[in-house]
Amino acid sequence: MRTLFSKSRNKNRLSSRRSLPLFKEPSARSSRGTEGWQPLKIDKTLAFITFVFICFGLVFTYSSSAFDSTAYFKRQLAFDALGVAAALFLSQTYGRLQRVIKPIWLMYGAWALLVIVLFTRPIANVHRWINLGFFNLQPSEVAKVTLVLYVANYLSNVQGKLAKNWRLLLKPLAVSGITFALMMRAPDLGTPMLMAVVVVAMLFAAGARVKHLLCLFALTLPVLLYQLVFYSYRFQRILSFLNPEADASGTGYQLMQSLLAVGSGGWFGKGLGNSELKLAYLPEAHTDFIFSIMAEELGLLRILIILLLFCWLLRRGLSLACAAKNSFHSLVIFGLTLTITVQAFINMAMAIGLLPTKGIPLPFFSYGGSSVIMTLVMMGIMANMAAGESAPRSARRDDFTDYKNRNRS
Secondary structure, three states, X not given: OOOOOXXXXXXXXXXXXXXXXXXXXXXXXXXXXXXXXXXXOOOHHHHHHHHHHHHHHHHHHHHHOOOOHHHHHHXXXXXXXXXXXXXXXXXXXXXXXXXXXXXXXXXXXXXXXXXXXXXXXXXXXXXXXXXXXXXXXXXXXXXXXXXXXXXXXXXXXXXXXXXXXXXXXXXXXXXXXXHHHHHHOOOOOHHHHHHHHHHXXXXXXXOOOHHHHHHHHHHHHHHHHHHHHOOHHHHHHHHHHHOHHHHOOOOOHHHHHHHHHHHHOXXXXXXXXXXXXXXXXXXXXXXOOHHHHHHHHHOHHHHHHHHHHHHHHHHHHHHHHHHOOOHHHHHHHHHHHHHXXXXXXXXXXXXXXXXXXXXXOOOOOOOOHHHHHHXXXXXXXXXXXXXXXXXXXXXXXXXXXXHHHHHHO
């Protein structure tokens, strides 16, 4: 992991000379500026994976919402359309927007939303959504993106200094801690734990020492234990995870139904639309447990394609992070890639009983406006930063790939 960004692709000098700039400068010979601005090239791999995920997500939203599939499908289609529009817009303009909108301002906006949601009417006994009329906004989804942008911006400004001065970790940890605390007031423990993994990975990739991160874990462990042990429903959830058969009709019901759905799919599945567990047996079949319905209908061999696509997205994201033209872009791509893929792996592990059940949606697939739109926003930001992948090393403002050596100096 420490050498994650220590290698980057060697660029052929001839191809570098022939490559067009991201933004064409107006020709001096033409007073009309006929060349002007040219659209950025979107990474084909990211575009293909996103397209496939959107198509699969719509299909299984239709299939898993057994009682009112048309309504859920139409709303998910609208969410996807809004998300794609936002992704296309950001893929072309985020580089210019980041020059005028500071990441800390976005962080303040996310905090405001996380505070406002605490005073809204609870849904399912939790304060996680703000009713905007046409859909419910989930502030924690917005906070995930803004937190990655803020941490990446901060770390790019202190590059090469983390290993020599542990006090530089305090500011990003304080901002992260405030964000997590507001999320847990909702209450929501799954999203803070997901983003804690992402933030720690970003700190490690940026040069933070392992012993400092271990000390951080030791300090936060009592808080985590308090959240797990002294909230009875969370403790019961852990017990049902360890032995779901003990209370198959109570706390272990959801996990048992999920396991039945996955197991009954066999190798080749029951066929698209033929799931039986979605018929009022498996709660939240079209949201948090859509993967179980997919496994039941597709079977083990076909569901592996979904897993491989997420692995491909992870590999592509890490590759783009290594080749990015500066440290900020590297860290943003790295952080957003982890946010999407780690969340996906947690959701799938939860569905098959490898992790306790938690309200974490499957990116691109689970029904919900905030999750779908913000996931596509992340893909749009990654596409914008990936457009500078072909920039030669000599043209980079700094070299994030030398973090390891600078930390040793």
